[in-house]
Amino acid sequence: MSLDPGWTLPHAPLISILHWEDGCVLYDALKTSTTLLSPLAGQIIERLRDGAADTATLASLPDAPDAESLAGLLEDLAVHGLIRRLD
Amino acid sequence: MNRRTDRHLANALAHPDITAGFGARDWEALIGQARTSDLLGQLAEVLRDAGDRVTVPEPVLFHLDAALRIAALHRQSLLLELAVIASALSALGEPVVLLKGGAYAVAGLRAGRSRLFGDIDLMVAKASLDPAEGALFRHGWRPTHLNAYDQRYYRQWMHELPPIEHFTRGTVIDLHHTIVPPTSGHIPDPARLIADARPVQVPHCPDIFRVLSPVDMVMHSACHLFYGELQKGLRDLYDLHCLIGEFSSEESFWERLLPQAQAHQLEYPVLLALRFAQRVFGTAVPEAIAEECDRRLGRRWTGALTDHLIDASMYALHPSSDSTWRRARRHILYARSHWLRMPLHLLIPHLAYKAFIHDEARVG
Amino acid sequence: MSGAPLSSLSRSDLQDRLRAPDGLRLHIGRFVTGIRSRHAQVADGLATLYADYRLADDDTFCDYAVEVGRGDGLRTFVRPQSVFRFEGMQPFKPLPGDQAFAMLEWGLNWVFTNHAQHYLIIHAAVLERDGQGLILAAPPGSGKSTLCAGLALRGWRLLSDELAMVGLEDGLLLPLPRPVSLKNRSIDIVRGLPGDPVIGPMAHDTAKGTVAHLKPPRSSVEEALSRVQPRWVVLPKFETGSECAVQPMGRARMFMSLVSNAFNYPRLGVTGFQAMGRLVEACDGYTARYGSLDQIVPVLESICSRPA
Numbered sequence: 001m002s003l004d005p006g007w008t009l010p011h012a013p014l015i016s017i018l019h020w021e022d023g024c025v026l027y028d029a030l031k032t033s034t035t036l037l038s039p040l041a042g043q044i045i046e047r048l049r050d051g052a053a054d055t056a057t058l059a060s061l062p063d064a065p066d067a068e069s070l071a072g073l074l075e076d077l078a079v080h081g082l083i084r085r086l087d
Numbered sequence: 088m089n090r091r092t093d094r095h096l097a098n099a100l101a102h103p104d105i106t107a108g109f110g111a112r113d114w115e116a117l118i119g120q121a122r123t124s125d126l127l128g129q130l131a132e133v134l135r136d137a138g139d140r141v142t143v144p145e146p147v148l149f150h151l152d153a154a155l156r157i158a159a160l161h162r163q164s165l166l167l168e169l170a171v172i173a174s175a176l177s178a179l180g181e182p183v184v185l186l187k188g189g190a191y192a193v194a195g196l197r198a199g200r201s202r203l204f205g206d207i208d209l210m211v212a213k214a215s216l217d218p219a220e221g222a223l224f225r226h227g228w229r230p231t232h233l234n235a236y237d238q239r240y241y242r243q244w245m246h247e248l249p250p251i252e253h254f255t256r257g258t259v260i261d262l263h264h265t266i267v268p269p270t271s272g273h274i275p276d277p278a279r280l281i282a283d284a285r286p287v288q289v290p291h292c293p294d295i296f297r298v299l300s301p302v303d304m305v306m307h308s309a310c311h312l313f314y315g316e317l318q319k320g321l322r323d324l325y326d327l328h329c330l331i332g333e334f335s336s337e338e339s340f341w342e343r344l345l346p347q348a349q350a351h352q353l354e355y356p357v358l359l360a361l362r363f364a365q366r367v368f369g370t371a372v373p374e375a376i377a378e379e380c381d382r383r384l385g386r387r388w389t390g391a392l393t394d395h396l397i398d399a400s401m402y403a404l405h406p407s408s409d410s411t412w413r414r415a416r417r418h419i420l421y422a423r424s425h426w427l428r429m430p431l432h433l434l435i436p437h438l439a440y441k442a443f444i445h446d447e448a449r450v451g
Numbered sequence: 452m453s454g455a456p457l458s459s460l461s462r463s464d465l466q467d468r469l470r471a472p473d474g475l476r477l478h479i480g481r482f483v484t485g486i487r488s489r490h491a492q493v494a495d496g497l498a499t500l501y502a503d504y505r506l507a508d509d510d511t512f513c514d515y516a517v518e519v520g521r522g523d524g525l526r527t528f529v530r531p532q533s534v535f536r537f538e539g540m541q542p543f544k545p546l547p548g549d550q551a552f553a554m555l556e557w558g559l560n561w562v563f564t565n566h567a568q569h570y571l572i573i574h575a576a577v578l579e580r581d582g583q584g585l586i587l588a589a590p591p592g593s594g595k596s597t598l599c600a601g602l603a604l605r606g607w608r609l610l611s612d613e614l615a616m617v618g619l620e621d622g623l624l625l626p627l628p629r630p631v632s633l634k635n636r637s638i639d640i641v642r643g644l645p646g647d648p649v650i651g652p653m654a655h656d657t658a659k660g661t662v663a664h665l666k667p668p669r670s671s672v673e674e675a676l677s678r679v680q681p682r683w684v685v686l687p688k689f690e691t692g693s694e695c696a697v698q699p700m701g702r703a704r705m706f707m708s709l710v711s712n713a714f715n716y717p718r719l720g721v722t723g724f725q726a727m728g729r730l731v732e733a734c735d736g737y738t739a740r741y742g743s744l745d746q747i748v749p750v751l752e753s754i755c756s757r758p759a
Contacts, residue, residue, distance in 0.1 A: 011291070014167075016721055018728045022701025025722035028289075029167055032256060032717065034724065036707050111512045119516075119538050146483070146512040156569035156619070163720050 005086045006054035007074060009045065017045055026082070039063065041077060052086055091385040092116035092407045100130060100325060101368040103137040106201045114147050116407035124321045127151070128158035128201035164250045165192060165204045166290060172207065175226035179218055182209040182297045184262065184284045186307060190298040191326070193287050198329035206250060212281060213264040220248060220262060227253050228260060266307045267353065275306075275351035301334040310353055310362035321367075325339040327360050328368040337439035341373055358384050454478065466494050466747070474516060477506035480627040482677040484559065485516040488551065490533065492652050493519050496552030496664070500630040500651040503669040515562050519555045520598040521548065537562055546657070553662050556632060561612060563627055570625060572714045573725045577610035577624055578602050580755050583682035584624045586615050588712045594689025594741075597637040600665050601744045602751070609671040610679060619719070619726045621679040622644065622733060625748040628671040630664035638663045640744070653679030683755050684709065684736040686750045687747070691703035695746035697739040697754070705736035 014029040024042025026035045043061050047053055059070055077083045095117045098105050121127040131151035134141050173435035176183055180208040191199030211219045228251040237407040241249040247263040284297035312323040334340045358380045364370035454618035468475040522532035522545055532545035537556035548556050575588035589595045596612055602611040609628045616625040633641055641648050649666035670723050686708055686752035716723045741747035
């Protein structure tokens, strides 16, 4: 089993997010970018704004999918620079 | 041009109470001049701070309020840009000196409030220039679309590299290694300027930024005004007025100003700055210093002519305060400011080239 | 708003004012605009399309002074151009003399947009019904202007045919009713609508083809000081021969669509993000594909009559 050091937001104070049924919108003031996210991705970002969390914690969010899908989503978000792996 | 309205902006900035007797035409001239000179935010602040002494008619408030809000947006944006720049340059391990508007803003100076920001001016040691530019290129900045001639002009003759622009953010950085062009014949001591610069805290940024010391800041502002391009003369002179006003109370500011300017071979622009700030904004200058200015400026044979030409640039570029005659004087002055920066034999080919390529894009 | 309407001026008085140093001064929404011009077409356009706008008194502050001149030197006489000036600046290249009125309208759009950068500005037509605002957001070429004209002629209050100006703090829409800009085929379509459409001077061979303007309803001009709470956002898409398909749109999607139509959103930073959020929260959103006004207008009138 691989270790799960957890995830964090690159610059949490500069992130704003709004949630709706059909999705979320995220504003990154540093990158000056506006991004459309799924409701689940929005929940993850919201949770990480409060502080770093490991995958297990994120798996316990209300709408979290199975472990594989969650891992895929987290990887996706990391690739797009929205979240960062802690090491 | 209406002689009656042409000094409204300068006068209102220095003495907002004069607006008490204003009619509609006066307010129109004032707002128009302020807008053209990029001073609407500062004007709004001055009028707001005058409280009960000033009554601004309701329709005019719209424009003043707009300017304050836009200035607030500019400031927000500047601070974020500095965060991005800091993360690009922190690996250099060198201090980065903020110049002009950016410096005034982060140092909490009056000159930095309610203003618009354009290019971001930075200064590093000459030896760090290439590494700094390299670091910025790696973080998304690109040379601006200057042709080979202009690129060469900048690198060879100027005190700054050609402006570089971020390819997604659009921010433009002017990277300097000293504060006046080497070809001007004046050689300030950049190492000393950097050593005397004061560290400054910027939110979300590693600690790399500094701002010039008060005397050096006034000196640089004076240089920028008189050796730079004079289109924004009034705005730059107002910055000087604010800086001088704020630093007046700093210990030994007045004792050190002229001697330090002399040590950096930059006495002439500082003398001119003091004279014009007094003349246009009524800046309070100690009598002894003012007399010293008159004495030393009087000795230069170009004095009266220069005065007359520079005076033309101290009016807003607005129909209520501009005139054909003044525009002509400003053109002569543009040539002159280049003269101060470049040897004559280099100046003429450069100007002729510029006139040629810009003729098609000339506006009225 | 005090002052007599522009229609009260004789043609020669109108021309005199247009040539006077202070220009012809008109109330347009909350602003006073001073207009100077020697072009007969500008006088024609103003007389036809701005007839209901109130003249401003001499002692009223003028927000923006513009001029549509004839060009410099010889061009004043030989094939005069249309040259737009604002505060001593000339922001655009000159156009042919027979496009002078269109130049005035484009110039005014530029002036108003440039000086309202402290509003969230969305490229959209804005109309009001029962005290609530409809934002028709779409890029150029989507039929938005024709639809806007159609609704205005049916009694909707016109706030703007091009610019939704949303207050960053209060979220209200700022009315700036002006002649509705129409292109090519749309001119004929609107001319044929009921409601007595009045069309102004035509400009041919412009960059956009043939351009003309529809006179805004008088009530739109007279109510232009009252700001409006936005309630509906519709993204219209006209396609010849299309069926009518109007569907509700989720708020996140509405947000992103509006961002792509917002001129100055990038410059507003987090303030713009928050203002857009508030706007989207307050509105119901729809996408609307349609092939004719007859299809879409009844649907919009049905949607936009539900109580708040």
